[in-house]
């Protein structure tokens with residue numbers, strides 16, 4: 001199918017500029033050359049206008065760097081862009097990359113474009129780029145939503161209370177947006193335009209070395225960025241552990257995790273592609289349903305939260321009143337264990353299971369879903385105040401996770417503090433916010449998980 005009309009928003013309804021030399025696509029959220037609705041729409045429009053397509057990317061560097069991004073994040077991003085650039089070239093689509101803001105490169109290259117196509121993300125910084133572009137680009141601008149299954153405003157027009165309020169709305173729309181995307185053949189190659197990048201992305205390591213950035217968190221070997229690698233991992237997951245996803249996803253040692261979150265965060269794979277592949281895989285309906293619940297309902301609940309919450313990174317704005325009240329009542333409760341930021345980051349607590357999870361995160365950029373909940377709840381318990389706990393959980397999350405700095409990051413850290421949840425039995429420190437005890441470490445084989453983490457860390461340490 002071609003792009004569903006519900007994914008398309010016209011931001012500037014001017015006619016395409018007749019003098020335009022190409023159709024420009026600001027590839028910023030959906031960093032991929034395939035299964036990318038914004039790109040396919042750009043190709044379709046370019047063919048209709050008899051023009052080539054040029055994709056562009058603005059790389060934020062130095063003092064202008066992306067908030068909280070470090071060498072780990074940038075290495076993965078650049079590997080993905082290198083892969084995307086190869087895919088674009090094979091299709092006859094131009095690719096221009098410069099060290100500047102995404103808005104800057106789009107505004108500059110749009111001067112010679114008939115039409116500008118944007119993809120769509122929901123973080124405040126991304127919304128800022130779209131606003132700036134909207135004010136300064138005079139030609140037609142079309143935005144295409146390709147990184148959620150059900151377009152956000154179609155799913156819901158308000159901040160959702162919990163997964164149970166969003167789920168029926170998503171389910172009503174789901175089948176209408178789960179369509180294979182038709183690849184549009186490029187009729188006019190961009191080769192003759194003579195546009196060149198100031199960045200040679202064929203060597204992502206060299207680009208990383210040329211950047212001014214926080215190198216205190218190094219790249220990881222466990223995850224290689226790019227759509228090719230995302231699809232390879234997805235295939236391996238769906239033909240193996242997926243058959244037991246429903247039963248074993250709470251067991252970190254069982255391997256029933258897709259590891260799609262870093263690839264989804266950097267737009268290196270489409271969630272629609274993931275769900276279509278999962279539906280076609282050999283697994284029970286229960287396994288499929290459990291997976292769709294995570295990758296569509298929970299993930300899109302996170303998008304809904306950041307979209308409708310202006311200050312989603314602020315404890316006072318993002319956490320519901322009932323949860324802040326109950327945590328405030330318990331703010332003076334004795335805290336048997338208090339740790340500094342450094343002790344937490346180094347995994348120097350009394351809790352060996354927590355330290356192992358922290359080690360997986362710090363050394364390999366990832367942590368299993370089941371442990372993330374435990375990990376977050378303990379930071380709340382071991383912090384001076386709930387606000388302090390929220391802020392340092394978010395800092396650690398965004399610093400070490402490859403999938404950090406995502407709508408999922410802000411929303412799930414918020415969940416630890418009561419967002420999208422309900423009151424539970426009253427406890428010290430937590431009040432009626434859901435507590436998680438050390439017992440949750442006994443529900444899986446902690447020794448097997450620890451051995452796994454040790455092995456992964458040895459592999460990271462190899463030259």
Ligand SMILES: Cc1cc2nc3c(=O)[nH]c(=O)nc-3n(C[C@H](O)[C@H](O)[C@H](O)COP(=O)(O)OP(=O)(O)OC[C@H]3O[C@@H](n4cnc5c(N)ncnc54)[C@H](O)[C@@H]3O)c2cc1C
Pocket residue numbers: 249256257258259260261262264265294295296298299302367368369370372373375376397401403404405406408409410412413416
């Ligand atoms: C304290 C805490 C912090 C978290 N921080 C992040 C983060 O920074 N970035 C991030 O992407 N996720 C975060 N999560 C959500 C979840 O833990 C990860 O998305 C998941 O573990 C990623 O592993 P996977 O891709 O193998 O997941 P799978 O189990 O294979 O699930 C497939 C996909 O579904 C989505 N998904 C799964 N669980 C959730 C969830 N609870 N909420 C929303 N979407 C979900 C993800 O996109 C994931 O890739 C956090 C959860 C908690 C409790």
